[in-house]
Amino acid sequence: MRVLVTGGAGFIGSNLVKELSKRFPDWEIFVLDDFSSGHFKNLIGFDGEIITGSLTDWDLLESLEDYNFDVVFHQAANANTTETDQKKVMEVNYESFKYFLNLAISGTSIIYASSAAVYGNTPAPMKVYSNLSPENIYGFSKYAMDMLTLKLLKEYPNAKVVGLRYFNVYGPGETYKGKMASMVLQLTVQILKGKRPRLFKWGEQKRDFVYVADCVEANIKAFESEKSGIVNVGTGRARSFNEVVDVIKRTLDVDVDTEYFDNPYDFYQNYTEADLTETEEILGWKPSIQIEEGIPLYIDWIKENVNWEKLPY
Numbered sequence: 001m002r003v004l005v006t007g008g009a010g011f012i013g014s015n016l017v018k019e020l021s022k023r024f025p026d027w028e029i030f031v032l033d034d035f036s037s038g039h040f041k042n043l044i045g046f047d048g049e050i051i052t053g054s055l056t057d058w059d060l061l062e063s064l065e066d067y068n069f070d071v072v073f074h075q076a077a078n079a080n081t082t083e084t085d086q087k088k089v090m091e092v093n094y095e096s097f098k099y100f101l102n103l104a105i106s107g108t109s110i111i112y113a114s115s116a117a118v119y120g121n122t123p124a125p126m127k128v129y130s131n132l133s134p135e136n137i138y139g140f141s142k143y144a145m146d147m148l149t150l151k152l153l154k155e156y157p158n159a160k161v162v163g164l165r166y167f168n169v170y171g172p173g174e175t176y177k178g179k180m181a182s183m184v185l186q187l188t189v190q191i192l193k194g195k196r197p198r199l200f201k202w203g204e205q206k207r208d209f210v211y212v213a214d215c216v217e218a219n220i221k222a223f224e225s226e227k228s229g230i231v232n233v234g235t236g237r238a239r240s241f242n243e244v245v246d247v248i249k250r251t252l253d254v255d256v257d258t259e260y261f262d263n264p265y266d267f268y269q270n271y272t273e274a275d276l277t278e279t280e281e282i283l284g285w286k287p288s289i290q291i292e293e294g295i296p297l298y299i300d301w302i303k304e305n306v307n308w309e310k311l312p313y
Contacts, residue, residue, distance in 0.1 A: 009038025
């Protein structure tokens with residue numbers, strides 16, 4: 001089995017690479033990454049081939065056909081949700097996706113990262129085929145990828161393509177994401193440093209927080225499934241940021257007040273929650289970790305593996 005993981009030095013990608021290497025030792029695994037937001041330390045221990053290059057290197061993307069990959073786990077993207085350069089985001093996320101999606105026509109399985117950002121502020125729980133109204137160019141780029149996928153599957157019903165709409169992912173491997181790291185990491189570091197955790201007023205905004213190990217399992221289930229389509233990857237249970245802070249404080253056994261401040265973003269999603277109907281139908285997958293289990297697991301990892309004093313939160 002020849003496998004490509006794009007964005008394999010990144011957060012979800014590197015966790016996926018490690019699990020694939022462990023679970024399928026006979027697979028020939030390749031990583032494609034330009035190391036713009038991924039980091040080499042996420043790949044320490046990986047002994048497969050690394051292809052260093054950008055999603056906007058069209059010659060490189062065309063050359064991937066020569067590798068005859070059996071499956072592509074496409075995790076790479078410009079994932080900066082505050083980016084306003086529409087052309088830049090669309091070139092990196094949407095235009096490059098056309099190359100990977102084209103491989104599905106000739107039999108390559110394509111498992112790709114979509115996003116809950118496609119839903120914007122539509123009512124929760126978010127259903128896959130409900131109203132889609134992205135609030136920013138990142139969300140729109142993922143929306144466009146999903147629409148392209150549905151069009152291809154209609155024309156080529158035997159193609160194998162699964163889009164995974166990740167909700168708010170957190171867990172080991174995200175410390176190199178900077179300001180795009182999860183609020184679980186940022187809030188934990190703030191409290192570890194003796195600071196007050198900072199939230200937009202009044203911390204009751206809700207998110208579907210999903211642990212990265214569950215996302216990895218969803219990717220593997222997507223590959224193993226005989227079905228195609230687009231699914232949500234979340235826990236199916238929205239939690240407020242105040243709840244997240246409470247779990248962190250209990251885990252660290254500290255008592256500290258929260259600092260609330262005005263939200264500067266007019267495209268902010270206030271409430272996300274995944275409807276998992278299609279997820280269970282297509283993947284046969286259910287999440288296994290809620291924040292009461294995931295946050296303590298993550299904090300243990302942070303303490304053992306991260307020089308958190310130097311993180312900019």
